[in-house]
Amino acid sequence: MKGLLIKDFKLMKGQKNFFLAIVAIALAMITLSPGTSFAIGFLGFVGSLFSLSSISYDEFDNGNAFLFSLPITRKEYVLEKYTFGVLCGIAFLFLGTLISFFSILITDKGNLREMFLTACTLLPVILLLLSIMLPFVLKFGGEKGRIAILGMMGFLFVAGILLTKIAEYMKIDFYPLVKRLSQIDPRVYILFFLFLAITALAVSCLVSQSILNKKEF
Structure with a gap:
């Protein structure tokens, strides 16, 4: 797995102009709007998503066929992608x-x-995004995987609107619950969601291993 990590970090090094550009964007935004947390979320999300780009690089020109002729297992490949995504994020x-x-x-x-608090809250969000997106990209490939992710996000958005409308129709008031939850220490929320995110990441990793084991190159 160490060799795979070195490969991906060297790929990242080749994209240094891209990363300098996103850092410049973050600096420009925080200069225009000082005191905001834009740079935290922006850089965190972009950095973690580079693991998806590395999968696309591996697939380019049927590169996976050569990659898996090397002494690495598919399990190691999946673990490396998750490790790389978490480290970058x-x-x-x-x-x-x-x-x-x-x-x-x-x-x-x-x-x-x-x-x-914003930085600590965004960490589990990044882990959850990785746990959702990596199986899609490994299943459908770089380009189709992104389309599948967009489709899933659209479905969740529509489902959220429908649930809100159903709650309004049934006259369900969530305000007392929200008010009660807002009184809880934010650190409790962060630890709870971090635990959920790590659990989701572990389950996602197992799913991705199953997906890759069934693929033929």
């Missing part, structure tokens, strides 16, 4: 947090506590 999330931190110190706008 955390690294870029940390970079975004640093940018926001120095922005608040320099401009004296924003709140450090809220900034750190």
